[in-house]
Amino acid sequence: MRFLHTADWHVGKELNGYDLTADHQVAFEQIKSLAQTEHVDAIVVAGDLYDRRVPREAAVATVNQELKELNLELEYPVLAVSGNHDSAIRLGTGSDWYQATNFYLHTELAQAFEPVVVGDTQWFLLPYFELQAVRNYFHDDTIQSLPVAMEKIVAEMQAKFEPQYHQVLVAHFFAAGSSRTESETKVEVGGLNAVPTDLLAGFDYVALGHLHNPNALQLPRIKYSGSPLKMSTSEATIEKGVWIVDTKTQQVTWHALQPKHDLRLVIGAFDELVAGNEAGNHDDYVAINLTDEQAIPDVMSRLRVVYPRILSLHRLHGAQIKSLATTKQVNVKQAPLALLADFYQLVTDGQQLNPAQQQWAKTSLEQVLKGDD
Amino acid sequence: MRFLHTADWHVGKELNGYDLTADHQVAFEQIKSLAQTEHVDAIVVAGDLYDRRVPREAAVATVNQELKELNLELEYPVLAVSGNHDSAIRLGTGSDWYQATNFYLHTELAQAFEPVVVGDTQWFLLPYFELQAVRNYFHDDTIQSLPVAMEKIVAEMQAKFEPQYHQVLVAHFFAAGSSRTESETKVEVGGLNAVPTDLLAGFDYVALGHLHNPNALQLPRIKYSGSPLKMSTSEATIEKGVWIVDTKTQQVTWHALQPKHDLRLVIGAFDELVAGNEAGNHDDYVAINLTDEQAIPDVMSRLRVVYPRILSLHRLHGAQIKSLATTKQVNVKQAPLALLADFYQLVTDGQQLNPAQQQWAKTSLEQVLKGDD
Known part of the structure; x- marks a missing residue:
């Protein structure tokens, strides 16, 4: 089967105060269009659908609409997990009903061990999890690192592999050896909280979310899709898009998205x-x-x-105003106009106020001192 | 058909700081039990499922679980609307999928005019709305009051009445002539924002939410269910429960709930x-x-x-400490022990410190002045 792999939507995110709703809409239109022209059989969303645990109403409306269009209107099976930015409980609302239309949204660790069969593939949907959830699930308090936890998780999954199917893992974590941008929330501390990729060798494909760079991992069958939008200036040079994966031909192809605003x-x-x-x-x-x-x-x-x-x-070549501490002192006990002239000289590396500037400064200062508006 | 009418769950509410989760759970257990022993064919929830627009995660988990049990596990059709305390957008998450299992959750005005047929009844599910939504829907900016708005809404509904069915309206508003408690958020200003009940005569039953008193209206076929829990001291003497309505026999019977804590x-x-x-x-x-x-x-x-x-x-008989303004003045420029004795006399209407009290006060004051713990 063919499926489209996306993740890290971060709907609701504001970019330095700019609302990204329209940008998200354009990206989603292209994703739907690509799904159709590429004749995919399913859509994978590997976590962080929302930018934060309590998203604004507008963000909820956007995600609800997008999922409705993908699953109910275009009738794609959707395979999704919650990420570290999502509230598992809030995102999970409705998920018990979604399954009837092949929309599988797993938000709890235990659900990762109930593989879903869609098409020729067994899907293991592993939401973002805390170590304590793994300890609770396995009744094993000795689990102290992500590599140990993932070893147990993968073993439990592999026990459910059925040979007539392909196996795909959808997950949201930091894989060891990945390169980062500045815009992902750090959930790992050194190697203890990174998943060794050799643990994942048994899967035909691993559809990851968390890192925003689709080339964060240089492996043929374990991939981050990256985010559909650039989420910070650290991502300025990273191309955004989705992977189209074919389980039969084992081809994984990159399809770039054209942003509304780059x-x-x-x-x-x-x-x-x-x-x-x-x-x-x-x-x-x-x-x-x-x-x-x-x-x-x-x-x-x-x-x-x-x-x-x-x-x-x-x-590019330094600050606009040099630190006063490293330059000559301004005598602050002089008349306002003289003080201003000194300050101008300081910040312009020695230039003088020209006659027009002097006149403007004089008039302005007089007005200020008179208390005019 | 027989249905159970409840409303105003207000899940997530804290009662003067006390968490009501366990109280809600007990009420919900009784509602499910009643539904079964009374052999109802559907459950009606007339708004305010949540206490606030951005409920805590625990509240979301409680409502999700309750709706799942009612609709997916016990397989009751559920007919619900959003109330003024709910966020229509947040509550509406998943509702496009719910319909497949006869769970109709309407959160937008336009949905009120798409009657749902369940059993022998056409259901009109009218969520809480603002007047502007009515103006937008009818393209009529002259609508300036709730009576005028409801006249148009009901006329639009009645045009869709099919004579082979009963008609039930589920809604969340303030009906004219209702008595109030102190715990409902006021959404009406005088008669302009109250719905005249004669407008509702065409319905076989009107299942209302908003007021917390099941006897707020003394009408046989237009009823508030009230809240399943007492939500403030103003509701101390109001019995809580649900109505069981039978469209065939036209019987409406009251079933009280036994609270975990009264x-x-x-x-x-x-x-x-x-x-x-x-x-x-x-x-x-x-x-x-x-x-x-x-x-x-x-x-x-x-x-x-x-x-x-x-x-x-x-x-019961007045404040513990009378206002100093209305009683004799205490001379504050005296020694601490004398000042305390004066104050005691003031707040006890003339009593003197007894010897033991004097000794305790003396020791305590000495300790304070020495700076002991």
Whole structure:
């Protein structure tokens, strides 16, 4: 059978204050479209459907709608688990009813050991779990690390393997040897909380969630799908998409998604950027690095005219205002206009106020001192 | 057909800080038991399943479990609407799948006009709504009051009445002429936001939620079920239970629930109460009114030894400590022991510290002034 592997939707996430609902919608439309053109037989969602345990109503409405379209309208079997960002209890609402339409959403560890047969495959759906849940399940308080826990979990699963089926594991954890971005919540501490991938060799495919980079693991049959959207500037250069997996041909192919707004690092001189000369789409989410060194009044508001979705603003060659501690002291016991002139000199590396600036400063200071609006 | 009418579960509510989960569980067990012994064909839940829009995880788990048992395990059709305490979007999660097992949970106004046929009855499930939703639905901005809105809503429903069926309305609003308790959130302002009951005459039965008193309306076929639990001291004397309705015989019968802990008003003298002489169950939630007039040291902690679930403590004949403004002034510029004696005289209507009290006060004050623990 053919299935589409996605994960880490993080619906409800705000990117530095920007609402991503419209971006999620566009990604979901492409996922549904891909599922159809690629003739998949099922959709896999490997955890972190929500960005947080108590999502806003708008996020709940978005996930409910997406799952309804995938399962009830397009009639795809859906195989999903909860991730560390989801509330297992909240996400699990309705899951007892979902099974009737081949929507399997497992949110409790014990469910991982009840394989689901869809198509030619036995599906093991392992939600994100805490070690204590494993100790409770196996009645074994000696389980103190994720490798030990996973060894027991996989053994329990393998005892249920039926040879006439393929076996696919859907899970949400940190696999040893993976590379990270800055936007995933760290759930592991060193090797004790990373799953050794050799434990997973018995599965035909392991559909992972948690890491946002689809190339976090360089293994042919154990893969993170990554998130459908770029979730932080650390993911600016990571292509987003889904894997299409074919259990018969054993082919795993990558399909990139085209974001509604890309997330890019922009490096340039202020004058070039505000003139609109930068080649990329200015509607993207941008992390701007200015090459300028001098102070630029109203820098953010002037850049926003060209770039409406600025995530951050930095200077490539250092801070805009040097630390006062490392430069000459300003005498603060002088008249306001003289103090301002000194300060201007300080932050511009020695420039003087020109006559027009002096006039503006003088008038402004007079107004302030008079108490005018 | 026969159905059980309940509402206003308010799962997740805390009663003056006391968790009601165990009380809800006992009520739910009795509801399930009643449904079976009374051979009902369906369960009606007329809104406010949750106490608040963002319930705690424990509340979500409780409601999910209860609905699963009613619909999937006991296989009752369930007909439910959202109330003003529920988040329509959160509560509605899964509802598109529920219908396959005759669980109809309507959370949007438009769904009220898609009658559901279960048994011999057409069910109109009208969730709690805001006037703006009615204006939007009918494209009519002139709708400015609940009576006008309900007239249009009922007319739209009646156009879908099919004579071979009974018609039952499940709704969550304030019906004109109802009596209130203090524990319902007020959603009406005078008559403009109350539904005239004559509008509802076309229905064989109207199963209402919102008011917590099953006798809030004295009408034979339009009824509030009330809440399964007493939700405040204002409900202390209100019996809790469910209605069992028979569409064939047109009989509506009351079945009381036996609470895990009752909620009672207790009136008595402090000495009698701490001696355990009060006849009621001391494990109940109690609002205590003391008949004593004198000051009682450690009154709350001593009562809690006998009554572990005290909701409030009052004096039947007035406040323990009279307002200083209305009594003689205490000279605060005197020695601590003299000041204490004056204060004691003030709050006990003229009594003097006895020698033992004087000795205790003297020692205590000395310790305080020395800085001992």
